[in-house]
Amino acid sequence: MNFQLSEEHLAVQQAARDFAQTELLPGVIDRDIHEKFPLEQVRKLGELGFMGMMVDPNYNGGGMDTISYVLAMEELSKIDASTSVVVSVNNSLVCYGLNEFGSDFQKETYLKPLAAGSIHGAFCLSEPEAGSDATSQKTTAIDMGDHYLLNGTKNWITNGNSADTYLVMAQTDPEKGHKGINCLIVTKDMDGFQVGKKEDKMGIRGSDTHSIMFTDVKVPKENRIGEDGFGFKFAMKTLSGGRIGIAAQALGIASGALELATQYAKERKAFGTEIKNHQAIQFKLADMATQVEAARLLTLKAAALKDSGENYDLASSKAKLYASEIAQSVTSEAVQIHGGYGYVREYHVERMMRDAKITQIYEGTSEVQKIVISRSLLKS
Secondary structure, rough: OOOOOOOOHHHHHHHHHHHHHHHHHHHHHHHHHOOOHHHHHHHHHHHOOOOOOOOHHHHOOOOOOOHHHHHHHHHHHHOOOHHHHHHHHHHHHHHHHHHOOOHHHHHHHHHHHHHHHHEEEEEOEOOOOOOOOOOOOOOEEEEEEEEEEEEEEEEEOOOOOOOOOOEEEEEEOOOHHHHHEEEEEEEEEOOEEEEEEEOOOOOOOOEEEEEEEEEEEEEEEEHOOOOOOOOOHHHHHHHHHHHHHHHHHHHHHHHHHHHHHHHHHHHHHOOOEEEOHHHHHHHHHHHHHHHHHHHHHHHHHHHHHHHHOOOOOOHHHHHHHHHHHHHHHHHEEEEEEEHHHHHHHOOOHHHHHHHHHHHOOOOOOOHHHHHHHHHHOOOO
């Protein structure tokens, strides 16, 4: 068991840290206030290779391991979770799914530009009546011989308006239940594709969250990923890896808040001395630091299991559950340490507290993670 990062890992971590400080930090408050999508920042991340980190180099990817991805996600999320979620969806869900399960045609046509960062993608599973219950898909893909006819609505779609390529789960054979679900590759320029309203969110306000509507969209058969009925299994396996990305995002939000709270405690004076000298503050920081380190170890363990080819479903659920829970508590304590200053936008921690909440909800709520973990414990 080796807890040392390689030189490559450290280089990736430093590159992400430098980018976050120079490119993300200057406009992060403004993007949050005005709900601005970080288009320029995402473009630069693509040029630097952060949008297809784990993709095969033959398809314009970086060929990096999952640990490198976790390290980059943590550093980006310390500063701007709205940007890091774009990186997460494109890497963990869209590129991973195509790289792992796509045909040669699909990889050449869709994966290459996604991995290069010239475009980015979206993952369309959730529906108005199918959030945590992903088996209850109402979106339909009727088999018309050489194509599918796609109808339905998806919601809470990250990158909903800014993406070009969408992986859409839809029911082809309702009698087969979840075994009748397919995953189709849909592009924005297809007739019948419509972007719905943008959601006015509490946190990650710079990210692009929309409903998507499909009306008689003709999707070629060659755009189906895997065999007929593979869609649900595809979604679950892809989300399992996605949870590592969201765990890393939650970890980054928490560790970023801890860094700001620690620095503030060294500078702020109360009762004649810096507040770092008060035991009440010291104990808060000690608890926060321990929680952040535990979340980091859980997340890196899940990443290491994925990299070694072992089953990581349980580990990714544990990592996401714990990292998202402590992101809430650590950011709340960071606000408390800042006092009144923590409640205003200028000091960042209030935004981090708002951003942290979504990590307990998307890509499987905390309750879903507890179901996964408890079933694993009790099945034997």
